[in-house]
Amino acid sequence: MEAFLVSTGVVALGEMGDKTQLLAIILAAAFRKPVPIILGIFVATVANHAAAGAVGGWVAQALGPDILRWVIGISFLAMAGWMLIPDKMDDDAAQGEHRFGVFGTTVIAFFLAEMGDKTQIATVALAARYTDIVQVVLGTTVGMMLANVPAVFLGDTIARKVSMPLVHGIAAAIFAVLGVLTLLNVGRLF
Template sequence: MDAFLVSTGIVALAEVGDKTQLLAFILAAKFRKPWPIIAGIFIATLANHGFAGAVGAWVTTLMGPDTLRWVLGISFLAMAVWTLIPDKFDEEDAKLARFGAFGTTLIAFFLAEMGDKTQIATVALAAQYQSLALVVAGTTVGMMIANVPAVILGGKIADRMPVRLVHGIAAAIFAILGIATLLGAASAFGL
């Protein structure tokens, strides 16, 4: 259950102000059809994070437990720093309107998530917890927690969200995970 809750919390916090949340705002304003947009976000996230989680699970087969702890610990610390760097939104991500609200959202979200911090976090969390289903479910729920209000409420909440504070909290959680993982790795080596 920790895998699900931690994955949900980290992604929900990291997603605030992320380029995909900005994409959700733009798609909501453009199409004004929340349910097809929400469905597109859900399916794109499930596919993208399912792939990322599978990569994370596969990585665990390539490394011994001690090496994996060091790699994950450093990865979580890097994610903490990355979370504090504001995303830039590329207008090209939203220029697929010919596919309708659902199709545009599905394609744009899947592509926007490629290499995004929440996808990389999914890889690391799946490797850390070795629970593919719970991590993917958690990261998908986290994406929905952050993006559904963006779609439904649109610009009404965009300016009121304390993005820096939320990113700071997400960064702190990543840092805590990184330090805890590294301490586990250090204790394995008697350090």
């Protein structure tokens, strides 16, 4: 349960103001069909994060526990720093091929936008840290949905009322704490 809850919280906070959240707002404004957009986000996230979870599980097996602890701890600290850098929407991700319809365009755009993104890399690190990859992938997917579903429905309103630097600061602090705890080998890490 810890893997699910930590994964959900970290990704939900990490996704705030992220380029994929901006993509959700753009898709909602362009298509004005929230249900296929939300379903597309879900499918793309499950596919992307399942692959990231598998990579994280492989990394955990390929490295010994001591090396893995250092790699994960430093990765979490790097993620903390990365969270403090605001995202901007990539022009390529915003340009969807409309011939695939709303759902298909959303799946393709979201999957591609998530490649190498903070939340995908966080999923790899979380899957390497926790042994229950399924709980990590479920948690990161729920976190993505918690951040992006409201963005589809209320994007402009949310963006005006929520301080993105504050949200990024909180997410950075959580990543930093996870990094330090991992490096100190505190808790049920390995």
